[in-house]
Amino acid sequence: MSEGSTTEDSLTETRLRTCPLCEARCGLELTIEEGSVTLIRGDKNDVWSKGYVCPKGTTLGKLHDDPDRLRVPMIRTGTEWREATWTEAFEECERLLHGVVAEHGKGSVTAYIGNPTAHNFSLGRYVGALKGMGGIETLYSAGTVDQWPKNVSCALMYGQPWKIPVPDLQRTDLIWVMGANPHASQGSLMGCADVLSEFDRILDAGGRVVVIDPRRTGSADRASEWLPIQPGTDALFLMAVCNVLFADDLVNLGAVAEHLDNVDGVRDACADFTPEFVAGATRIPADTIRAMTHELVATEKAVVYGRIGLCNQEFGTLASWLVDVVNILSGHFDVEGGLMFPRAVNWSMTRMKSSDFPDGYEFGRWHSRVRGAPEVLGQFPVSCMAEEIDTPGDGQIKALFTVAGNPVISAPDSGRLDAALPQLDAMISVDNWLNETTRHAHVILPGQSGLEQPHFDDLLSHFTVRNTAHWSDVVLPSDDRPEEWEIMIRLGAMLMGMKNADIDLGTFDDGYFGAFVQMHCGDEASPIYGRDVDEIMAFYEGAGGPERFADFAVRVGPYGDAYGTDPGGLTLAKIKEHPHGLDLGPMIPEVPGILDTPNGRIDVAPAYITADLDRLRDRAERANDGLLLISRRHVRSNNSWLHNVKVLVKGKDRCTLIIHPDDAGSRGLADGDVAVVSSENGTVEVPVEVSDEMLTGVVSLPHGWGHNLDGVRLSVAAEHAGVNNNLLAPPAFVDTPSGNAAVNGISVEVTNTSLI
Numbered sequence: 001m002s003e004g005s006t007t008e009d010s011l012t013e014t015r016l017r018t019c020p021l022c023e024a025r026c027g028l029e030l031t032i033e034e035g036s037v038t039l040i041r042g043d044k045n046d047v048w049s050k051g052y053v054c055p056k057g058t059t060l061g062k063l064h065d066d067p068d069r070l071r072v073p074m075i076r077t078g079t080e081w082r083e084a085t086w087t088e089a090f091e092e093c094e095r096l097l098h099g100v101v102a103e104h105g106k107g108s109v110t111a112y113i114g115n116p117t118a119h120n121f122s123l124g125r126y127v128g129a130l131k132g133m134g135g136i137e138t139l140y141s142a143g144t145v146d147q148w149p150k151n152v153s154c155a156l157m158y159g160q161p162w163k164i165p166v167p168d169l170q171r172t173d174l175i176w177v178m179g180a181n182p183h184a185s186q187g188s189l190m191g192c193a194d195v196l197s198e199f200d201r202i203l204d205a206g207g208r209v210v211v212i213d214p215r216r217t218g219s220a221d222r223a224s225e226w227l228p229i230q231p232g233t234d235a236l237f238l239m240a241v242c243n244v245l246f247a248d249d250l251v252n253l254g255a256v257a258e259h260l261d262n263v264d265g266v267r268d269a270c271a272d273f274t275p276e277f278v279a280g281a282t283r284i285p286a287d288t289i290r291a292m293t294h295e296l297v298a299t300e301k302a303v304v305y306g307r308i309g310l311c312n313q314e315f316g317t318l319a320s321w322l323v324d325v326v327n328i329l330s331g332h333f334d335v336e337g338g339l340m341f342p343r344a345v346n347w348s349m350t351r352m353k354s355s356d357f358p359d360g361y362e363f364g365r366w367h368s369r370v371r372g373a374p375e376v377l378g379q380f381p382v383s384c385m386a387e388e389i390d391t392p393g394d395g396q397i398k399a400l401f402t403v404a405g406n407p408v409i410s411a412p413d414s415g416r417l418d419a420a421l422p423q424l425d426a427m428i429s430v431d432n433w434l435n436e437t438t439r440h441a442h443v444i445l446p447g448q449s450g451l452e453q454p455h456f457d458d459l460l461s462h463f464t465v466r467n468t469a470h471w472s473d474v475v476l477p478s479d480d481r482p483e484e485w486e487i488m489i490r491l492g493a494m495l496m497g498m499k500n501a502d503i504d505l506g507t508f509d510d511g512y513f514g515a516f517v518q519m520h521c522g523d524e525a526s527p528i529y530g531r532d533v534d535e536i537m538a539f540y541e542g543a544g545g546p547e548r549f550a551d552f553a554v555r556v557g558p559y560g561d562a563y564g565t566d567p568g569g570l571t572l573a574k575i576k577e578h579p580h581g582l583d584l585g586p587m588i589p590e591v592p593g594i595l596d597t598p599n600g601r602i603d604v605a606p607a608y609i610t611a612d613l614d615r616l617r618d619r620a621e622r623a624n625d626g627l628l629l630i631s632r633r634h635v636r637s638n639n640s641w642l643h644n645v646k647v648l649v650k651g652k653d654r655c656t657l658i659i660h661p662d663d664a665g666s667r668g669l670a671d672g673d674v675a676v677v678s679s680e681n682g683t684v685e686v687p688v689e690v691s692d693e694m695l696t697g698v699v700s701l702p703h704g705w706g707h708n709l710d711g712v713r714l715s716v717a718a719e720h721a722g723v724n725n726n727l728l729a730p731p732a733f734v735d736t737p738s739g740n741a742a743v744n745g746i747s748v749e750v751t752n753t754s755l756i
Contacts, residue, residue: 012033014031015030015473015475016030016579016580017029017472019056020120021060023186023188023464024192024193025048025457026053026057027045027048028040029041030060030451032476037061038061040061047580049193060450064449064451066644067715068434068714068716069432070433070444070446071481072086072446073085073089073446075089084443086482087500092443093443093491094494096442096443097491104396104399106134107137109134109398110139110399111400111401112141112385112400113127113141113142114141114402114405117403117404120447122453122485124458126484126488126489127488128349129489130488130492132492134494134495139378140385141382144376144380144741145410145741151377151738152737152738153317153324155361156321156606156609157321158597159361159596159597161377162351166339166342166463167190167338168337168339168465168587169303169465170201172302173202173205173206173207173208173299173300174202174299175302176296177213177305178212178306178310179308179319180307180308181213181309182195183218184219184634190305190463191461192465200222209222211225212227212237213228213229213309214231214628214630215632215700227292229282230282231630232313232744232745233282233283234315235322236273236278236619236620237282238304239278240274240277240289241322242266242273243274244289244294245297250294251329253331261601262603266325266329269605278620280620280624296330296332297331301337304326304332305339306320306323311735312631312735312740312744313744315616316740316742317735318609340590342587343587343588344462346456346461347556348459348462351462361377370388370391381734382407382411382741383411383412383731383732385411386416389417389421389423390420399427400427402431405431405437406436406437409640409704410640412729412743413681413726414727418440418709421440422440427441427442428442429441429444430491431446431447433644434711434713435713435714445482448478453474454471454473456471456472456547456572458553466583466585466587467583467587468581470575486545489505518533528562536563539563547572555572570582611737626747627663627699627748628699629698629700629725629728629745630698636654637649644714653722655701655722656701657675657689657700659675659750661692663694663696664688669690673752674687675752676751677699678748680747681728681731699750705723705725706725707721708721729742
């Protein structure tokens with residue numbers, strides 16, 4: 001999206017931009033006056049979003065102009081921070097890293113990768129350089145808080161953890177929405193602008209939208225039905241749906257039948273999970289489960305959608321797996337209106353085949369030092385990070401990179417992590433703010449704002465409900481400070497033992513990029529299989545960085561020109577010719593071509609997943625006692641990213657504990673009272689909001705808050721500090737197969753402070 005126009009006085013300019021804040025990827029029209037963004041609105045001509053924009057997308061200019069945003073490196077000595085030159089900062093990184101490696105070995109170094117990395121033009125393509133060049137074996141990331149169960153189930157079913165099917169929302173007539181609230185977050189792993197308007201379309205056409213959630217969310221208010229469910233029991237509900245499908249002879253495998261293995265394994269696994277067996281635990285009547293299942297099968301275009309609320313709970317992997325299983329068994333998989341695989345314009349490095357698993361994915365190849373947690377997809381649960389830092393012994397973490405992340409706010413047992421970080425010998429943060437986490441760093445290396453760098457969706461283009469392509473040019477040029485991709489290469493080279501002064505960025509960049517070219521030239525499935533690596537590299541004489549990656553990804557993608565093999569195919573240059581985006585059409589059936597499993601088939605009942613069913617069976621027989629805590633997000637919030645933007649946080653306090661009137665009354669609580677919320681792990685005090693939007697026995701506290709810590713330079717966020725709900729999250733409360741944190745369904749006690 002590079003099209004722009006300028007008025008006669010050359011002081012006002014209109015530029016187009018794709019919003020980088022979430023998977024909705026809305027097209028924006030920005031008004032620039034004298035080098036500042038004065039207005040952002042939706043681009044009505046955008047082929048994808050057609051003028052829609054949420055409140056968050058209108059604030060990119062305010063994020064850019066935030067006076068608290070760091071523009072130069074920062075070095076900390078004791079409790080004092082000072083601004084530094086880039087040379088000084090890199091030399092300090094060199095001194096710190098070389099010292100740690102010399103004394104403790106490279107195994108003492110790790111990294112935490114935050115969610116914004118997936119939305120960043122440089123980091124999304126080059127964070128792998130830090131890991132690969134630096135030889136970091138095990139990473140920590142926000143992924144083990146919000147989506148590792150889905151990655152695990154897709155790795156086992158489809159042969160690749162990032163081959164994740166999404167609902168064909170724009171063509172369906174019935175959708176079940178589980179563990180998701182598009183009203184606040186649009187479509188997570190379901191890229192779609194203005195999801196609620198799609199709900200309206202379904203309802204206007206006589207279809208149905210059923211929101212299955214412990215809370216009557218804004219999405220539920222726009223649905224045909226809200227079906228409250230006990231937190232952590234979604235897998236039980238879905239197992240009962242499978243039971244009905246088999247028991248009532250409703251199974252319809254459709255066109256994918258010949259590509260499925262182990263369907264009988266699902267039949268056997270769900271035999272005991274009757275609607276009556278799960279009704280008490282789920283709080284959904286057996287007759288309702290049966291009626292819903294019959295309606296699902298009877299509706300030609302229908303789909304079940306599950307997201308974060310299914311992942312970050314006690315049975316996240318089972319629930320994530322079962323979403324796909326129900327779609328498969330009901331005839332709604334890889335068909336129009338059902339659960340489908342997008343055909344993204346670009347190849348993504350997240351889609352690389354792993355040579356480590358020729359016979360299918362395995363987990364637990366190594367275990368964490370303190371807790372003994374198994375490795376899953378190369379990561380330990382992020383809740384392990386604190387204990388690995390503060391527990392002495394061989395293998396103790398001594399150096400940590402944080403990349404666009406704030407785990408002191410977002411990680412379970414965050415209080416312990418906050419106390420552990422000062423014990424590190426080296427902490428280097430690539431981040432634009434001095435926040436709750438980076439305040440512990442020895443060096444902070446800031447990157448560009450979202451408007452100072454181009455944008456081209458890599459990972460997120462693989463999760464959209466319609467195939468499109470967009471390019472965004474830089475809107476507001478920055479000074480000559482390094483870009484994030486250059487920072488990643490320098491830090492990786494330093495871990496290799498190099499001195500900053502000796503690092504040749506171009507050579508390392510060519511080597512990093514060349515490795516991907518070589519992989520494709522040797523891959524029989526690639527459109528450039530058998531080509532000479534030097535021939536491909538010659539296309540980019542004198543060019544490098546992430547734009548080269550973007551062009552490569554398009555050329556070797558499903559619509560690409562394969563470097564001349566298909567002259568009519570796409571290149572990045574051709575995409576740039578379409579400033580409002582390029583529409584590549586709706587999703588189409590992709591099975592079996594999408595599959596990367598060893599036998600080219602889908603294992604519908606992977607043994608690794610079904611081994612967790614005994615634990616689920618025990619949950620069905622457990623009483624629903626006490627209060628359970630769940631999280632939530634607001635339409636004007638995005639984890640902890642946007643709380644320093646005044647227009648998004650002003651007004652009514654949104655960091656409140658929502659509680660049902662019956663639960664509030666029995667505890668002597670009224671609207672506005674301050675409650676003490678306690679778990680086995682911690683205690684917070686928070687204002688109460690009494691509302692019948694909650695299922696009884698369930699309370700809700702939003703995540704991403706708690707901006708009241710010393711040393712943080714977030715002036716607006718500090719005025720709206722709220723409390724950190726991760727202080728309540730027990731570190732060992734995880735989904736067993738994936739290690740994902742169970743931050744929904746935490747057992748808590750709630751009392752009135754005035755009664756203590």
